[in-house]
Amino acid sequence: MCSIISPNYSSNIRMATFALYVGLIVGATFWGMTCDIIGRRTAWNATLFISGIFGIAAGASPNFVTLGAMLACIGFGVGGNLPVDGALFLEFLPGPYQYLLTLLSVWWAIGQVVGSLISWVFLAHFSCDATLIGTIVNDAIYECNKSNNSGWRYSYYTMGALMVILGIVRFFLFPMDESPKFFVSIGRDQDAVDVIHRIAKKNGKTSSLTVQQLADAALPFVEPGAEAPVVKFSTWGLLRNSMEHLSFDNVRGLFATPRLAYSSGLIIFIYGALGLAYPLFNAFLGGYLSARETSVGNTGIDATYSAYTYQAACGVAGSILAAVLVQWSRTGRKFSMAFFTIMSGVFLFALTAAKTSVQVNALISIASFWENAFYGVLYGYAPEVFPTPRRGTGDAFAAAASRVTGLFAPIIAVYSNAGKTPNGPVYASAAIFIFTGLTMLGLPIETVGVTAL
Incomplete structure (x- = not known):
């Protein structure tokens, strides 16, 4: 999303x-805990509206700090x-079909296609000409300002409004039942049973x-002679349960044996490495494409965002391939x-050796295909290798490793020597991908073909 601010390769x-990324970390932590208190459905709907409303607000930002x-x-x-999407999906999905969780990643790729098309339209028609900045045009020094460079604002307005509309559609046209697990946790057993009956009837x-x-x-x-208690957690009890993955016993369970410790540690490392490598290139793809297209003689925004759209579309195929292989791969x-x-x-x-626009587009598209494929398989594989009682803990640690290392990607891109040329972050990202693979x-x-531990 950040790539729609400007096609220029800038530190901003x-x-x-x-x-x-700071918001992503805080949001995942906050909603991961509060969805156990206010309910999965409430959090699921609220997060989409929040994304949409602040997306619209981003377009009206008067300065970079506000943006x-x-x-x-x-x-x-x-x-x-x-995380709330994943939790809801898994809590309603029959065990034999849990591989479909991998297929959810296809919507990420589809979203990239839609976002790039929206950005392409507005940036191509409502952006200033970066090549003229500082020159004399019509007896005045040419500069980018709100009057001639509002394409990125229109893009945020449009995508933010789209999120709000989708939120309304989700809320009214596709109402989601609350998780029976949540109902049971707050003592609403009858509601939990009613949900299960409705789901059965729909099927x-x-x-x-x-x-x-x-x-x-x-x-x-229940101890002999004692009355069966009414299961109803207090707000503090729900909060404590949501933070259960932080307990020492759960963490220790991930490393209970040498083989399990090696497996858990390696999975967490892989998540962290990929969490750094992926944004080093993809988060700044708009700026990279602009620089590379300029180097091969294409200075227009059309060249940049056509390439952006091609790679996003190829990512859809990668996600679908991953979903197939998670369930039916014979190679493992x-x-x-x-x-x-x-x-x-x-x-x-x-890609760093590409000399023409066609080569740049083709190599980025192929790389995007493989990236979406490996992420899809990884998301299906990792939860299976964590022990069932500690699976939430393992997922939390892996996700945290990915997000924390992702924070360093923009810092490296801005302040390291690698970030001083368009190819620098690409070299770093490529090297990490190969080493991690x-x-x-x-x-x-x-x-x-093996039942999860």
Whole structure:
């Protein structure tokens, strides 16, 4: 999203990305805890509206500081929507179909296509000419200002409004039932049973579950002679449960044996490495494309955003391939994931040697295909290798590693020597991808055809 601010390769774009990542971290943490208190459905709807409202506000930003604050608020909404989406999906999805969680990543790629098309339209028609800045035009020094450079504002207005509209559609046309798990946690057993009956009816089935059966299921955990308690957590109890992954016992459970410790540690490292490599290139793709297209003789915004759209569209195919391989791969998920990651790095290295616009577009599109593929497989693989009682803890640590390292991407791009040329961050990203892909081959657990631990 930050790439729509301007096609120029500037430090402002990178620091805007930093602000967005700060919001993503805060949002994921906040909504990950509060969805256990206010409910999954409430958080699921609220985060989309927050993203949309602050997206519109970002377009009206009077200065860069305000824009950074608005981007952080957008990240706050988006960062919460991602984990809540996954939690809702998994809590309603039958076990044999949980591989479909991987397919959710296809919407990320589709969103990139829509965002790039919107940006392309507005930036191509309502942006100043960067090549004329500082020159004399019509007896005045040419500069970019609000009157001739509002394309990025229109882009934010449009995408923010689109999010609000989708939020309304989600709320009224596709109402989501609250999670039965949440209802049970707050003592609303009847509501939980009603939800399960509605889901069964929608699928042409009949459920015989009753509130008494829920109570009977708790009897083995009640001391002899004691009355069955009414399960209803206080607000503090719900908050404490949502922070359960921070407990020492859960953390220790991820490293209980040498093999498990090696597996958990390597998965967390892989998430962290990819969390750095991916934004080093992709978060600044608009600026990179502008610089490379200029170097091969294409100075227009059309060249930049056509390439941006091509790579986003290829990412859709990568996500679909990942969903297929997560369930039906004969080569194994480890090998598939490693191969896709290494290929991402190989094509990014090749990109640095591209001499023509066609080569640039083709190599970026192919790299995007592999990137979406390896992320899709990784998201399906990682939860399977964490022990079931500690799976939430493992997912939390892996996600945290990815977000924290992602914060360093804009800092490296701005202040390191690698960031002084368009190809510098690409070299760094490619090298990390290849190294990380090789480390994936050392993962000790293959999950194809094996029940999760």
